[in-house]
Amino acid sequence: MAKRKRLAPAQPRSADDTPLETKSITGLSPHPAPPIASVAGDASATAALEELSETLRRARAEGRMITPIPLSQIDETYLVRDRVVVDGEDMEALKTSIQARGQQTPIEVVELGKDRYGLISGWRRLQALRANGADAAKAIITAPREAPDAYIAMIEENEIRVGLSYFERARIVVKSVEASVFDSHKSALQSLFSTASRAKRSKVKSFIPLVQALGDHLRFPAELGERFGLQLSKALLSDPYAPRRMSSALRVADPQSAQAEQDALNEALKQCLETEEKPMSPKVSKAKVRSVSPIDGVQVSTTGSAITLQGKRVDPMLYSDLLQWLKTWA
Structure with a gap:
């Protein structure tokens, strides 16, 4: 018996006699996208890129x-x-x-x-x-940033992460004034340590004379304790010979450790205290004493080549400001 030939269903063809499903396989769409769609896509991508760049x-x-x-x-x-x-x-x-x-x-x-x-x-x-x-x-x-803000940012980080010693705090106050970042020690203290308590700022202020008098002579300044540092500052303010006495003691001792440095300072401090307890009898001067009161609370007296300041407003801050002014005046 002869085999029957199975016929495949008819396939629709295009005008060029190509099967339509062949055209779809080749990727040719019977309905291409309009040009406006391509333009909109490019604009959207550009806007996204610009937004990312701005962010x-x-x-x-x-x-x-x-x-x-x-x-x-x-x-x-x-x-x-x-x-x-x-x-x-x-x-x-x-x-x-x-x-x-x-x-x-x-x-x-x-x-x-x-x-x-x-x-x-x-x-x-x-x-x-x-x-x-x-x-x-x-x-x-x-x-x-403005210079004051930059210094404040530096100090705030160190205050939070690793606390500074009182000497280091007072030193940056002095240095910032010398660099003209602040116009006075008072404004530097209030700006740099605005979050500190009033008592803490007062202690930092008390270390300023110590920084000014011995800052270039100390090898281990950060090791100075609070109490000992305050004693040194008090002696520096009350005894006009204390700065030279202490710097000489450090130079002679040539300390190689923090303890040796503090021992040398302690010996010089004892001499300052002895001078306070047994002051030398002042010689009677025949020079005429002149006194003026330039501002309320401060009286200035002159006797020959000596100048004496006294009054309720004569404090460590006035002493520090006076030293700072003398440096610029000289």
Whole structure:
């Protein structure tokens, strides 16, 4: 019996005799998209890109973006640093932590120009990264600040993370005034330590004469305790010979440790106290004494080449301001 031939169903064909399903396989759509759809898609992508760029720009300007910056581009001397010394054990612990876990907290910098950044806060982290041989630091780039705000930011971080000694606090007050960041020790104290109690600011103020008289002679100033530092400041204010006596004692002792330095200062302090307890009988001067009261609460007397200030407003702050004025006057 002859085999029957099975017929396939008829397929619709186009004018060029090509099956329609073949055309669909080749990707040719019988209804191409209108040109306006392509234009709208491009506009949407451009708008999204512009929005993303603006978001990134705003985040960087507001200090919310962490950016890697080469260490060679960071100027750590942009501000006078408030910390005098760094504890060796704390620094080793920080270096070990960064080696093990990487830099967890970014430093804060301000842009100074092309590829130059000034360090605001994070000095210890920057030193640890340099010691570990790192090439870059994670940083937050903040908007340029007024000098007082930059100093306040630096101090606030150190007050929160690792407390400063009273000497270091008083030193940054003196240095900020010398750098013309603030016009007086009083305004520097109130601005830099605005969150501190009045009693704490008073103690910082009491250390100012110590910084001014012995700041360049002390090797271990951060080791001075609060009570001993206040005793030294009191002696420096009450005895006009105390600054020279203490600086000479330090020079002769040449201390190689904090304890040796404090022993030398203690001996000089005893001599100051003995002078106070047994003052020398003043010689009767034949020079005419002249007294004036330039402002309420301050009386100025002159006898020959001696000038004496007394009154209820003659306090450590007046003494510090007078010394500062004499330096500029000379």
